[in-house]
Amino acid sequence: MPTLNVLTEDDLIAAIALELGSAPHWLRAGIGDDAALWKTPRAHLNVITTDMLVDGVHFRLASTTPGALGHKALAVNLSDIAAMGASPQIAVVALGITDVVDEPWARAFYRGMADLARRHGCAIAGGDIARTPALTIAVTVCGDVRRSDVRLRSGARPGDVACVTGPLGLAAGWLRHVQMHGDDAAAADAVTGNDGAGLVADDALRLRAAYETPSPRVTEGAFLGGASATHALMDISDGVSLDGARMARASGVDLVLELATFRRWCEERPLRAFGSSALDLVLHGGDDYELLAAVDGRAYHHLAKRFRARFQTALAQIGRFERGSGEVWVEDQGVRSAHTPRGYDHLARTR
């Protein structure tokens, strides 16, 4: 499109700045200077994370909206901040654009991102724009956390309950659905899932939202980091199978995944439409952006009760940690078998 080609970089940055609105008072300098300035609360630590999303690898430009893309590019980073028990403060965006991007596209993209940022008290404070052969988004988020609230993935202990902040497999369910039905699925009012089972419109929308506009568990992460019973925390964006194995290995303990909770999710809407393949989505799907916590076994029930009261959703037990050397096991109706972790590998060519 010609719009962008006559725009200078300074013009586009001015349009984006307009979209982002006025900076919060605690931001000392932002867009328009070489770098942005902000202050960390006293006795807090800084946290930083970065994630890169690429068209054709992490998303398909043709089947998403710029607003959803802006949301997701920030959400995946907020999820990493939440996984440390921290709160986000500031984000910068390196955007690699192609000819598809014109000014309205860019404004919608930054609006989607700014809406999510605002909800979590995060300021978008600057970035960089370049031309790339495929649309590429690298967002970096800094946050802060009270020293005593930091939770790493390496803190799980034998006897801890493994639990997650929400049901898994929904985002992967959307991808599977699109795989089966093509991009038309995105527009359909009522669509059909695997095995001839019906995937009603509401369910399709829920799957799509889980994939396109995931809710990073920022408040939940701060809540869990603030609880002394939480020994370890991480996000499971690559799937609970692979990320659970990473927590087990980092902590030097074994993880036993109990299939009961997973099976329950598979039997409920919207996943039951996927029939026998639902369990695969839940275990290995990835893109979930829920948090995995290792919680002291004696304190789990009390914490889960407080969690439900606060967030109106379950802190769902999916297994337990045991003495071991970082292996993962699956326990199904009392029978235990070895589990080979697998999930999203960012260097693999296909999922």
Next chain:
Amino acid sequence: MPTLNVLTEDDLIAAIALELGSAPHWLRAGIGDDAALWKTPRAHLNVITTDMLVDGVHFRLASTTPGALGHKALAVNLSDIAAMGASPQIAVVALGITDVVDEPWARAFYRGMADLARRHGCAIAGGDIARTPALTIAVTVCGDVRRSDVRLRSGARPGDVACVTGPLGLAAGWLRHVQMHGDDAAAADAVTGNDGAGLVADDALRLRAAYETPSPRVTEGAFLGGASATHALMDISDGVSLDGARMARASGVDLVLELATFRRWCEERPLRAFGSSALDLVLHGGDDYELLAAVDGRAYHHLAKRFRARFQTALAQIGRFERGSGEVWVEDQGVRSAHTPRGYDHLARTR
């Protein structure tokens, strides 16, 4: 190359972590966790900046080395940190790789980056890796600065001297040289510049180093930020013409570029080989990574003397700021004319 395709993401991250060496003691968590943790000195502000480099736009993979690329990708960000009067603390790297990248390439890339980081007390604390159609590097650096040492681009006042931390046009000279002689120029022992003038090997190496492995003016930026006579500071990576105009506009003053200093650089080695086109390189070339400062006119000579004593190089006057509305003028042997700023625009297809 097949090497990477059998590597998992976890394997590659482990190899990179090995290359980066042990983390400094003040880094609380880094590679391997969801995010990295660090502490800002009390009463300091945080600074953040991000820059994206793309193969075919900002560099050509075929005519550079992975080590130089790692160096440059970090250097351009350190330059932005320096431009705020700040010191770098921590960097994260989002790397979009292609099939060209194998493990030795990745290790050399991170080694080049880590060497530069170490020199400036900066830790490389994490990142992300994805597949992209063109090699893409998005580095984000956080630093810190004493509240009173912050210098923005908007602080220039009438009567200030405009000065830079080093000679300009060298990086652009290398690009021009490669344009004229092709990539063979990179390997040549002795090469020939424009107008038949000789560009001897030493000069070619100096131009190439200015382009490929620029030295970010981190210590110089902290020195200038610490001087009360410094009213404004920015880096001039897009060329002094365009970036000088940005400082003038942000400060609401006019900038008068005095050509005397520029002409002197053009008559000296290595730029004199470019003959009459040298002035264009100096004014509009970009990629210089020197700092532009607005220094109180009454204090400039004293500051420049201290600068020379400290850094063994000139804080070169290139003009002055005057009452006005953000215009740029050029003054050549007493004759003043209007100047149309032009330089590197990141959205333009070609330079």
